[in-house]
Amino acid sequence: MAKTGFLKLREKLAYGFGDLASVLYWQTFMLYFTFFYTDVFVIPAAAASTMFLVSRVWDGINDPLMGIVADRTETRWGKFRPYLLWMCVPFAVMGVLTFTTPDFGPTGKLVWAYATFIGLMMLYTAVNIPYTALLGVITPDPAERTSVSSIKFMFAFGAGFIVSASLLPMVSALGGGDDAKGWSLSFVVYGIAAVVFFLIAFAGTRERVRPPRTQKPSIKRDLSELVTNVPWLLLLATTMAWVLFVAVRSSVTVHYFKYYVGTQDLVLPFLGAKTYTFEWIVSAFNTIGQAASLVGVLLVSWFARQVGKKNAFIILFASGVVLTAAFFWLKPEQVLLMFVLQIVSSLTSGPLCVLLWAMYADSADYGEWKRGRRTTGLVFSASTMSQKFGWAFGAFVSLQLMAQLGFAPNVDQTPDTLRGLLLLMSLIPAVFGILSIVIVCFYPLNEHKLADIEKVLNERRAAEGATTPAG
Template sequence: MDTIGKKLGLKEKMAYGCGDAASNIIWASTGTFLMFYYTDVVNINAATIGVIFLIARVINAVVALLTGWLIDNTHSKYGKARPWLLWFAVPFGIVTFAIFAVPDVAKLYQIIYVFIAYNAMMSVYSLINIPYGSMATMMTKDQYQRTLLNIFRQLFAQIASLLVTAGTLPLINFMTEYVGEKKAWSIVYGIFGVIAAILFFLCFAGCKERIHENEETKTEKIRVVDGVKAVLKNKYWHMLMVISICINIFFQAISTVNTYYSKAILHNSSMISILNTAYIVPAIATFFFVHLVVKKYGKGKTTMFGWMIICVSYVILLPFTENTTVLIITAAMRGVGYCFLLAVSSAMVSDAVEYGEWKTKIRVEGLTFSMQGFVGTIAAGIVTAVIGWVLNFSKYDGTLSFADTQAGSAVLAIKLLFIAVPFVVGVLNIILLKFYKLDKMYPQIIEDLNKRNGK
């Protein structure tokens, strides 16, 4: 029988990575192109899209919380989290296509369609991604193996992000010649949807839950109230929520805002893919050695190092905001820093699960991850809504071409969103991480839990 600290094989790690590659087909697309598609291709007002995104995130926050409770109370031959990948792989592919398939109807009906499609996508994303994230906690308790799982997860995610962000516009431009721009978006994301579904099936087939096989079978239901109380008593969950929200703000700056930056400031559509590639390629390269940093310094300090690199890149960029060479160099720096954040983010939440069980004597993997999704989803909704509102308030005009000049207020607003906001959240995170002590506590926590559970 497998032990909780078993070294996981390469095939299983790669299979686990396929899950986040699938997730990032949507994550990278919504971050980089979705708002742009709605405002500049479908021509829906940016403020309206911001409201839709915010409402959808609030609704999805409830779905995320419910998903966590369902995971903790799922008992199947495949485990607790793993079967959800099987059940929702095909729906995930369908909603990937649907969000980029706005029909040519009256504007009001387009807005209604976007509202329904975006809500469906967010719900399906939670129903498959939260189980996927919590599954690592059930595959091994070994802290380093979890880190390696997370590194494979994020490595595959960034490869998928690179292919999506660098490949989408060339594919759209190619297809546009034959079917027109709007249909081109639908066809390309129909293809991406099929690929995403296949990747989730591969993840399901190649991974195995072990933790509950080695513990006494637990069939009793965990009340939502008790589970939520247990998570809220976990101080490291609170800390990681703040860090997660800040990572999302940073991601919006290098993805969503980057698209508008390339249009309004650089007047060059090719810079969208260039800047995305400039940060993703160094991030991918960094994944091959970041485990050495984690092993020597721990997850907390690795995250702090990442934010330091990101903040330095913005200091360098500030005097040269329209210099493409500096933009590319600093984007590469941000890619390295971003890798440091991603390499340990999910593994830190898994460690917080053990801390929560140690602290409260209640183990709730699903709720821990879903409550992260609950808070993170609302925060992400606010962030994307604010971006839409700021663009609208600053007089950004989505009907203008890349060659046209936007209002000065729009240019200033986009620069602030692209540079100042992520710099500020980076500084706040560096300060917060000085209080992260879980890396040092973890070995004793596991020893205590093993004694408590009779291991």
């Protein structure tokens, strides 16, 4: 890395492999967890919603605890990288257990679901919080962090593409008609891949930004300064509303296509006229969305340089909100129009996570500049806590509404249930999207302010020698 803070491409790519591993699971959580538990594991929607809420709230509480632990970890590899090495195998093993359906009664299955899901998410926290915090210490340069964040999410959307395109077909192929067996074996495959990818991220990256040498460990001061970091608080609220936008919709996407759209006779370019099952349609819908998001990620760094990260977030998200709301007026047979809206909305709203995580790294710089203390792990872990709370509440709202409207798996749904699915796919997430845009309007760190902060911090770090790479 040159003195200016620029990273070589190979290190940026190595860092991206960590998200390739993580999102094999996170994309499954987003798109298929509610479907897996209601239609494969077969527990009632209301019971599944409570499990999601309880387990993810508990998991969210663990995030800042993990951040505090990581900030205080000292090894020859740094503070955050070692957890990629230590936790990748236990995480993969727990993934297989989570997607294994035991031959238990209703109570036993629910206990198994709670135990394995909570265990999986705790291990996800143990590997992903340090991995995410690594973004804040891999380089001191804010523009380079946006570039690294873009590559991170290129790999993330690549993993999303893999899950969307391969998971349901792989379940079918490996299960041979037994979906429960297919899900379990599929996560043996994903688990092996995840271990390899985490190890690449561990071996190929370095930590360069250290806390000031004069900083004394103090959990009380760290927490106090975090909750008085105004840019971080605004990002936290923005992220919560954004995650609700994504989570509510993603939680019912498979149900929407299974029960509202169903099997369709379509005439598609290059494929001609054919009857397509809902599994094929939803897999193609999610896959094309991931591909469009990946294109958006390739362009977002350039766009953010033109208008600033905050303005880029507002412009792109506003487009995604409008296109999501438009699903309310689509009929089941308008599948091609659904795909068009998915492509454009994914192109604009897919890159938002790139901007958010780069802005979180900026807020860590702000905290160090303002107070003289750097708590990178805590900043990122408390931020992922908001994500998990958002996912918990989003899935809870979706499943509770479905239960209240009489949803039952694997049967024809009532008109009220179908209308509920339509609202959860369109207008309800759009409301959360509008809220997120309103909140981010108050975010105070523009590019001019960040340049001033970077200059001051570089002078301090040069004087203290706080940017020596960890091996």
